[in-house]
Amino acid sequence: MITITAFRSVPPLAQGLVRDLRVRWALEEAGLTYRVNLITLADKNTAAHMALQPFGQVPVYEEAGLKLFESGAIVLHVAAKSDALRPTDPTGAARMTCWVLAALNSIETAVTDLAHIDLFHSGEAWTIERRPQAEAFLRLRLEQLSDWLGERDWLEDRFTAGDLMMATVLRILRHTTIVAEVPRLDAYLKRCEARPAFQRALNGQMSDFEPWAA
Numbered sequence: 346m347i348t349i350t351a352f353r354s355v356p357p358l359a360q361g362l363v364r365d366l367r368v369r370w371a372l373e374e375a376g377l378t379y380r381v382n383l384i385t386l387a388d389k390n391t392a393a394h395m396a397l398q399p400f401g402q403v404p405v406y407e408e409a410g411l412k413l414f415e416s417g418a419i420v421l422h423v424a425a426k427s428d429a430l431r432p433t434d435p436t437g438a439a440r441m442t443c444w445v446l447a448a449l450n451s452i453e454t455a456v457t458d459l460a461h462i463d464l465f466h467s468g469e470a471w472t473i474e475r476r477p478q479a480e481a482f483l484r485l486r487l488e489q490l491s492d493w494l495g496e497r498d499w500l501e502d503r504f505t506a507g508d509l510m511m512a513t514v515l516r517i518l519r520h521t522t523i524v525a526e527v528p529r530l531d532a533y534l535k536r537c538e539a540r541p542a543f544q545r546a547l548n549g550q551m552s553d554f555e556p557w558a559a
């Protein structure tokens with residue numbers, strides 16, 4: 346049985362964005378059954394959890410003695426099990442890996458630069474200078490991504506784990522209109538979110554949360 350570790354409760358601003366969503370979505374696309382081990386924010390720094398996730402984060406993935414951390418590594422592991430996420434031809438599979446890494450390395454870094462300012466440092470003096478730079482760089486990356494997409498429905502010629510990862514990264518910007526202002530990306534994200542597997546994953550994460558007590 347596959348077990349993923351997720352948080353039992355997080356602040357509302359994080360609900361629906363916690364990175365176990367990526368793993369749930371991949372497992373739903375692949376049609377694999379799994380159970381969810383819910384931990385508290387206090388549990389994340391215990392020795393037992395740090396032995397599974399060296400940075401005290403979620404998600405964690407366990408399967409028959411295999412223990413994985415990092416959502417990208419986990420999604421790639423799940424993708425290797427399912428044609429629904431990874432093309433069977435080697436070229437298509439390699440291109441899928443490119444997009445998983447592009448989402449995490451070329452886009453998520455720019456996304457989180459801005460999101461951290463907005464969500465964790467809003468109003469602090471240093472953000473007055475830094476935020477416009479972070480937003481401009483992010484907008485450049487998103488325009489480049491939009492140019493790549495062109496008239497395609499997906500990043501390549503079919504849905505892959507690369508789209509799954511890219512969509513979860515773009516969703517981090519839901520507190521802004523930045524994605525909505527790029528029509529192709531807006532449509533792309535909506536296309537990804539309309540997938541039944543995504544809806545099942547999101548509903549699963551949301552229904553697992555206990556009410557947040559600040």
Ligand SMILES: N[C@@H](CCC(=O)N[C@@H](CS)C(=O)NCC(=O)O)C(=O)O
Pocket residue numbers: 362363364365389400401402403404414415416417
């Ligand atoms: N690079 C990691 C990031 C994981 C991550 O940021 N997890 C967040 C929840 S979305 C977390 O556990 N935060 C608690 C913390 O960092 O202490 C991955 O993709 O798995």
